[in-house]
Amino acid sequence: MDTKILVTGAAGFIGFHMSKRLLEKGHVVIGMDNMNDYYEPQLKEDRLAMLTEYDNFVFYKTDIKDKTEVDCVFREHRPAYVIHLAAQAGVRYSITNPYAYVDSNLIGFMNILEACRNNPVKHLIYASSSSVYGGNKVVPFSTNHNVDHPVSLYAATKKSNELMAHTYSHLYNIPTTGLRFFTVYGPWGRPDMAYFSFTKDMITGTPIKVFNKGEMERDFTYVDDIVEGIHKLLNQIPSAKTDWNESQDDLSTSFAPYKLYNIGNNNPVKLMRFIQVLEELLQIEAEKVFMDMQPGDVLRTYADVSDLEKDIDFKPETTIEEGLSQFVKWYKKYYNSTMDKA
Numbered sequence: 001m002d003t004k005i006l007v008t009g010a011a012g013f014i015g016f017h018m019s020k021r022l023l024e025k026g027h028v029v030i031g032m033d034n035m036n037d038y039y040e041p042q043l044k045e046d047r048l049a050m051l052t053e054y055d056n057f058v059f060y061k062t063d064i065k066d067k068t069e070v071d072c073v074f075r076e077h078r079p080a081y082v083i084h085l086a087a088q089a090g091v092r093y094s095i096t097n098p099y100a101y102v103d104s105n106l107i108g109f110m111n112i113l114e115a116c117r118n119n120p121v122k123h124l125i126y127a128s129s130s131s132v133y134g135g136n137k138v139v140p141f142s143t144n145h146n147v148d149h150p151v152s153l154y155a156a157t158k159k160s161n162e163l164m165a166h167t168y169s170h171l172y173n174i175p176t177t178g179l180r181f182f183t184v185y186g187p188w189g190r191p192d193m194a195y196f197s198f199t200k201d202m203i204t205g206t207p208i209k210v211f212n213k214g215e216m217e218r219d220f221t222y223v224d225d226i227v228e229g230i231h232k233l234l235n236q237i238p239s240a241k242t243d244w245n246e247s248q249d250d251l252s253t254s255f256a257p258y259k260l261y262n263i264g265n266n267n268p269v270k271l272m273r274f275i276q277v278l279e280e281l282l283q284i285e286a287e288k289v290f291m292d293m294q295p296g297d298v299l300r301t302y303a304d305v306s307d308l309e310k311d312i313d314f315k316p317e318t319t320i321e322e323g324l325s326q327f328v329k330w331y332k333k334y335y336n337s338t339m340d341k342a
Contacts, residue, residue: 006079012086015031015033016047016050018230020050030058034062038093064104066111071111071118080122081234084109084125102157123176124174125233128159130182130303131155132158134149144250165178179260182218182301188223195324202278202282208287208289210291214290216300217300224318261307261308263308264305266304278324281325
């Protein structure tokens, strides 16, 4: 029960929920986060405040691009498992701020891999993204599909993470599992995500921007399903398949102790239906401004999660109606209490 687990990005959206689940299970969680201002820092501070109430939580305000600090945390705590969720997120932000992605997603991940090499861990689980599927047209997206055609720098860095992880799995026998997340949403979410900004704009009477004139679909995945999947995968440690053959074996596995999974709802939702559910929950009809497709965006995401079902008997199943209902309840409570404090 008291296993030491290092969670990077612990004050972030998924990192917060993941850390909370592990702490409730009795594990010792070493949290790392640089607390940057990509979105409102107060939200991160409030997530962190909830985590620090646990006696089994230790926190370091550390940037993963700082190798010295990362190494120091690893040496001091010797975590058995690492859940690497820290990254510069966002597709559109990568168009205007490319170096933020190089620093965090490439240099930062390299530092985590090196720390795992020098301080051996049982399992490194890291966040990849559905964005690696880029311009792929065949759905549902499978981990057996080619992902060599990214359409954003963010996607390219996540694909790079998978390649880097494979190399370290092969060279240093580090068991690594990459998780391709599909449009994660829920309470304590990221303000730069559409569901969050739509809610804010609808409540304040601001028109919402609907890209590609609403002709998009997303495989929205509720955050609790993501956390459940990660938790179940902690001890699903990949092993090397010495007789692996790329012409006939699963491309999400390898001759190295390496594995990839999709974590998505396996049920794409049309953007206009998504907006309709929000309107019903908020009892507000959104004023919509229909816009063209944005650079880096894709028309559709759709996860094949057959590997998850086969390996850990798990499949995300939270409906968009249920998940958005939980988000709206949280949003109203959180921002009303924030305004009361002000």
